[in-house]
Amino acid sequence: MKRYDLMNNINARGTFLVSRVCIPxxxxxTNPHIINISPPLNMKxxxxxxxxxxxxxxxxxxxxxxxxxxxxKPDGIAVNxxxxxTAIYTAAMDMLLSSDSSNVSRKPEIMADAVYAxxxxxxxxxxxxxxxxxxxxxxxxITDFTDYACNPANKDNLMLDFFLDGAQTNVHNADKMNNxxxxxLAHLFNVINANLSSELVDKTGAIYQFNxxxxxxxxxxxxxxxxxxxxxxxxYIHSCLGKESGVWFLDLKNGKGATGKGEPSQPADATLxxxxxxxxxxxxxxxxxVSAFMTGKLNISGNMQKAMKLEKLMISLKSKL
Numbered sequence: 001m002k003r004y005d006l007m008n009n010i011n012a013r014g015t016f017l018v019s020r021v022c023i024p025x026x027x028x029x030t031n032p033h034i035i036n037i038s039p040p041l042n043m044k045x046x047x048x049x050x051x052x053x054x055x056x057x058x059x060x061x062x063x064x065x066x067x068x069x070x071x072x073k074p075d076g077i078a079v080n081x082x083x084x085x086t087a088i089y090t091a092a093m094d095m096l097l098s099s100d101s102s103n104v105s106r107k108p109e110i111m112a113d114a115v116y117a118x119x120x121x122x123x124x125x126x127x128x129x130x131x132x133x134x135x136x137x138x139x140x141x142i143t144d145f146t147d148y149a150c151n152p153a154n155k156d157n158l159m160l161d162f163f164l165d166g167a168q169t170n171v172h173n174a175d176k177m178n179n180x181x182x183x184x185l186a187h188l189f190n191v192i193n194a195n196l197s198s199e200l201v202d203k204t205g206a207i208y209q210f211n212x213x214x215x216x217x218x219x220x221x222x223x224x225x226x227x228x229x230x231x232x233x234x235x236y237i238h239s240c241l242g243k244e245s246g247v248w249f250l251d252l253k254n255g256k257g258a259t260g261k262g263e264p265s266q267p268a269d270a271t272l273x274x275x276x277x278x279x280x281x282x283x284x285x286x287x288x289x290v291s292a293f294m295t296g297k298l299n300i301s302g303n304m305q306k307a308m309k310l311e312k313l314m315i316s317l318k319s320k321l
Contacts, residue, residue, distance in 0.1 A: 003053070004053045006059065007053055007054055007057040008053070008056065008057045010057070011038075011057035011058055011060060012056070012057050012060025012061060012064075013037055013060075013063050015036055015060070015061045015064050016060075019034055019064060019068060019079075021050075021076070022034070022261065023072065023246050025115070026072075026075075026077050027075050027077070030238075031119075031122065031123050032075075032077040032078065032123050033077070033078045033079075033080070033118070033119050033123050034068065034077065034078065035080055035081070035082055035109050035115055035118060035119070036057070036061045036064060036079075036080075036081045037061075037063070037081070037082060038058050038059070038061035038062040038064075038065065038081045038083065039058055039059070039062060039081070039082070039083045039130070039161075039162070039200045040062070040065075040081070040083065040130040040163060040194045041059060041063070042163050042164070042165065043062045044165075045126070046295055046296055047120070047162065047163050047294075048297065049296045050293060050294065050295075051294065054283060055107060055163075058163070061081070062081055062130065062241075063080070065079050065080060065081045065128060065129075065130070066128060069127045069128030069314075070128065073128075076123055076124050077123060077127075078121075078123035078124070078125075078127040079127055079128065080115055080118060080126065080127060080128070080129045080130075080131060081129070081130045081131065082111065082115055082131050082136070083130065083131070083132055083163070083164075084106070084110070084111055084130075084132070084133050084163055085132050085133060085134040085159065085160065085161060085164065086104075086105065086106050086134075086158040086159060086160055087101075087104055087105040087160075087161055088105055088106055088107070088108055088110070088161075089101060089102050089105035089106065089108065089150050089157040089160065090108065090183060091106060095113060096281055098266065100118075102150040102151060103150065103151045103154050104154065104157065104158050104159040104288070105149075105150050105158065105159065106145075106149055106158060107148055107149075107150055109148060110133050110134070110137070110145070110148040111133050113133075113137060113283070114131070114133035114134075114136040114137055116258055117136050117137065117140050118131065118136060123218055128306060132164075136295065146321055150264065159288055159290075159291060162294050162295075181260065181315070185212065185246060185248070185279075186261075187264045188280065188283060189205055189248055189250075189259045189260075190259075190260075192250065192259050192283075192313070193257075193258070193259045195313070196252070196257030196258070197256060197257065198255070198256050198257075198258070200252060200313070201252050201253065201254070201255065201256060202253035203309075203312075204253070204306070204313075205251055205252065205253050206252055206269040206270060206303070206306040206307075206309060207249065207250070207251050207252065207253050207254075207264050207266055207267070207268050207269050208249065208250040208251075208264075208269065208270055208271070208272060208306075208307070209247065209248075209249050209263060209264055209268035209269055209270075209271040209272070210247065210248045210249070210250070210271075210272050210273075210279070211247055211271060211272070211273040211274075212245055212246055212247070212248065212273075212274065212275070212276050212279050213245050213273070213274070213275045213276065215320075216298045216310075218219070233269035245276065246261060247261070247262055247263055248260065248261055248262070249262065249263060249264035249268065251264060251266075252313075253266075253269075253303050254266075268302060269302055269303045269306045269307075270300060270301070270302035270303050270304070270306050270307035271300070271301045272299070272300055272307060272310075273298070273299040273300075273301075274292065274297055274299065275299045278292060278297045278298065282298070282314065283314050285314065285315070289307075289308065289310065289314070290308075
């Protein structure tokens with residue numbers, strides 16, 4: 001509960017408390033604004049299923065926008081939320097995505113410019129809105145966002161931020177790519193094994209277990225009521241796709257490293273569970289680990305920071321798969 005309390009104390013409680021303390025002073029202002037950095041209230045289950053405590057904390061900030069906008073509208077106090085369209089390069093992103101984080105992110109300056117543009121508006125003209133940084137700046141006449149990208153050359157391949165429908169769509173699009181997968185699990189782990197080294201082991205220091213489900217099993221979980229009515233179809237699909245499931249391990253803690261089928265001989269530092277289609281997409285660079293986790297495509301148990309160290313290995317494998 002410590003993490004839960006930390007997230008909610010900082011986000012929801014902190015927002016409510018600071019806003020309340022500032023209200024008497026804002027009532028004396030000529031153009032009072034409260035701006036929360038919080039997402040639109042997107043109620044699709046995908047944004048709750050893997051990180052409900054975090055979503056509750058961020059949505060708590062967003063509910064402050066709805067409530068306070070109406071409460072203080074007679075006082076002329078604007079209460080709005082601003083959320084980035086893409087990932088923003090911060091220390092948190094750097095920890096989660098390591099060396100690739102800046103390549104798929106924009107600079108914090110885009111949020112600063114969007115918030116400044118909003119602060120300059122008449123507080124009585126806009127309140128209770130959930131605004132996206134890029135849309136705010138487009139309304140101000142900005143059409144070229146190249147300079148906001150940390151890597152301008154990659155400006156068209158940025159990672160969309162969470163809680164936006166487009167981010168979910170991108171993940172589903174990635175799922176549809178790279179469908180020629182049958183029998184490739186062993187090949188993938190052979191490629192990983194060929195790229196292991198003592199240096200990689202020294203830098204990582206972790207053992208991973210991969211619980212890989214065949215795409216069939218993901219389908220069954222979603223359509224189990226239908227499948228019960230068609231048991232013969234169940235058995236046929238199982239014979240075709242069941243072979244893509246299995247348990248594998250990657251040892252980046254001992255010797256020069258090792259891979260293999262089955263559970264590791266020592267307890268895993270992190271266990272990653274996903275279906276084979278998303279697994280291939282992630283290791284071939286088509287699906288970002290953080291996006292996979294936040295949208296429920298990837299489940300992680302154990303040490304989260306060590307799990308995210310796999311990003312470096314994935315980057316090195318992109319051209320070899």
